[in-house]
Amino acid sequence: LMMAFQMIVALLVLTTCSALGHKWEAYPKQTTPLTLWQDSHGFTDRNQTLREAGAARGLFMGAATNHQHAVSDEAYAQLIVREYSLITAENSCKFGPTEPGKDKFQYDDCSYLLGLARAANITFRAHNLIWGNYNPDWLTSTNYTPEELRAFQASHIGNVTQEFGSQPYCWDVVNEAITDDSHASDPFKKVVPWYPAVSDYVYQAFIEASASQSGFLLFYNDYAAEGTNPKSDRIYAMVQDMQKNKIPIDGVGLQMHIHVDRYPAFADVSANIKRLGALGLEVHITEMDVSCPFCANGNTTALSQQAAVYGGILGACLENSNCKSFETWGATDKYTWLGSQNYPLLFDETMAPKPAYYEVLSRLQTQFPSPVVTK
Secondary structure, X not given: OHHHHHHHHHHHHHHHHHHHOOOOOOOOEOOOOOOOHHHHHOOOOOOOOHHHHHHHHOOEEEEEEOHHHHHHOHHHHHHHHHHOOEEEEOOOOOHHHHOOEOOEOOOHHHHHHHXXXXXXXXXXXXXXXXXXXXXXXXXXXXXXXXXXXXXXXHHHHHHHHHHHOOOOOEEEEEEOOEOOOOOOOOOEOOEOOOEOOOOOHHHHHHHHHHHOOOOOEEEEEEOOOOOOOHHHHHHHHHHHHHHHOOOOOOEEEEOOEEEOOEOXXXXXXXXXXXXXXXXXXXXXXXXXXXXXXXXXXXXXXXXXXXXXXXXHHHHHHHOEOOEEEEEEOOOEOOOOXXXXXXXXXXXXXXXXXXHHHHHHHHHHHHOOOOOEOOO
């Protein structure tokens, strides 16, 4: 099945790549200042939390949550519980942490964050089952046969999904499988140990995750495919092919790691969400951050631009009823995989709300009419 999909995409690349006229690797540099939504629309309640405002719109407001910081930093844990209705374990549920030794499973850190979520009536988004990174040494340091790798994948997915059952809202079943090279004839990237050793590993992972019959939704998650470009076209073609061949899939995650002056056109993001919704798929903004090195020293111009980028992406989500979650990859600039010097999140290093926080709040409260129904 995946071979047939690869042939389809090879033709798609030849017919669309040059027409699109841009690379996925870096969104075009933006030089025009954006207008803040909050300046013209204001707020209905400036003291409302993101969690409360999102609930009123039927939208999860999420943040990736780090186990170590949640345990050691009470202010951080309180921020998460107060502001967010959904969390994702930043690293604790990935293959390496959950199966550090072959057939030796370790769930303590992942379970801790799931428990934190349940205690605070927060939805838990599980990330991820299969990826080309964050894998344990035992899996990547030996040249296993394709048959062995298939068995390892099936065992891992089966054990982890059985452990957590229906408690997660969804799993990112496969993360970042599509190539970054818009000219490549093969839509799938080479990832150790899965591809090309196991040619159908993506489709098999969804079949195996579905076999648990635990009721969680099955998502594919990727970056640099948020708008309409060759990579998002390939993902769209893949999920179409999965549906055609009755491979279970419920949604697509758009990561949204972007920059204050390099980001997808908001209309393109909305169009991509809409076309996925037309396939009956739920869409989540899963890992948003907006790098802003210019935001140092409280640069108000840069902070306003960052806020407007956040607002524009949220606006694209709100335009489509199949966009069910808006999540940032972290909550505070104090703790971010990008380094605090990039100031990428909604709360600053002291955990005070930034202009971007208020732009998101204003959009949640005042962006109407209701979204267009696409599912």
